[in-house]
Amino acid sequence: MQAPLVFRLGYVALNVTDPERAAEDTANIVGARVSVRESDIIMLTSNQRHAEMILYRAGENSLRRVGLEAVDADAVDKVRERAEAAGLRIISTTPSFPFIRKAVTFLTSEGHAIEVHTPMPLDQPLRYHGPGAHPRFLDHINFAAVNPRQFAEEMHAATGLLLTERTTGYEIMWMRAADGRHHAVAAVKGNTGVHHISWEFESIRGLQTIADGLTVEERGLVWGPGRHGAGDNLFQYYVDSAGFLIECIAEMEIIQDLDMPPRVSDPGENLSNWRVVNKWGALPPIEWIEHFNECCPQSYHE
Ligand SMILES: [Fe+2]
CATH class of the missing domain: 3.10.180.10 (2,3-Dihydroxybiphenyl 1,2-Dioxygenase, domain 1)
Structure with missing residues (x-):
């Protein structure tokens, strides 16, 4: 069997009605910390990776999109070809964020949005203060x-x-x-x-x-x-x-x-x-x- 084109889970993006409260809750209970805070988007990470959980201000609480980290940039192209060959709809070939180099986003036939992307930059301090249990x-x-x-x-x-x-x-x-x-x-x-x-x-x-x-x-x-x-x-x-x-x-x-x-x-x-x-x-x-x-x-x- 061929090795998967995806190495690991990249990120989970959620729509939330109150991103400030959701970020505070994730920091207090889980122990991830905020890496990016803008007016309508807050990102959290528990390690060196730029973002793992991404909270968008929205009218309801729902799953927005899931990122899967490709093994390398070539794998992103292969995923695009294979998703098209499987009859899946490609909804974007532009990365969702400027810090992601290359990506393709497709929908499963039921409508789950999946972005396969080059690895998250490792630009956050590994260790940090704060409450919670600090996940891996x-x-x-x-x-x-x-x-x-x-x-x-x-x-x-x-x-x-x-x-x-x-x-x-x-x-x-x-x-x-x-x-x-x-x-x-x-x-x-x-x-x-x-x-x-x-x-x-x-x-x-x-x-x-x-x-x-x-x-x-x-x-x-x-x-x-x-x-x-x-x-x-x-x-x-x-x-x-x-x-x-x-x-x-x-x-x-x-x-x-x-x-x-x-x-x-x-x-x-x-x-x-x-x-x-x-x-x-x-x-x-x-x-x-x-x-x-x-x-x-x-x-x-x-
Ligand atoms: Fe589980």
Whole structure:
């Protein structure tokens, strides 16, 4: 199998009604810090990369666009060719931001906007002061899709992301990029949008700091801590100030084998198979299962 043209998740861009509050919440709870602050856009990062989470002032809270980092500039051209060959709509070949050198943005057939771009500049200080748990990086996004199987086929066709694992009926599927992490992109069956966005921490101590930070504002976790079967990662989830479901993880499985056949797991009816869903035992609550934020169609034209 060819190596993916994408190395890792690049950024997640969100529409939010109150970017100041969303940035403050992300800084206080997660511990990412603001790298760019303009009147209608705030960017946050947790490492040297210029931006990982990008907040646009908007009329609603929704997923705007997702950036995937190409392995190099040539890979951006290949993604463009492959997306066109797969019949996907290219909506831009101009990078979304001046600090990105080269990019192509396409839509999945359901309408998820994906920008494949050259790597983020490493122009921010590695270490910084501030509250929260200071993640290592924004590590994966779990989309929601009407047809996760088609979503996986389109993402593989356009970007070479590899299917790592899926459930028996493609209710959930996980794809890995060239860095080998079990998943950088996932999709769960539902409507077209996003289920959750994930930050990775050095260890479970980061998850403890997050949970304790939430208690300061009398907020709590939605699910976890636990350990997922798919990815073997430690996890916990909370809902941020803008209503997005945020996952905090550590210890994601790394898979070096490009030819590993996709795993098939059986999550049981309503995710009742705890051996797959949470090795530590507690099943997800209905708030987790039903969580959903939509994609915003009007933001594709910018
Ligand atoms: Fe996840």
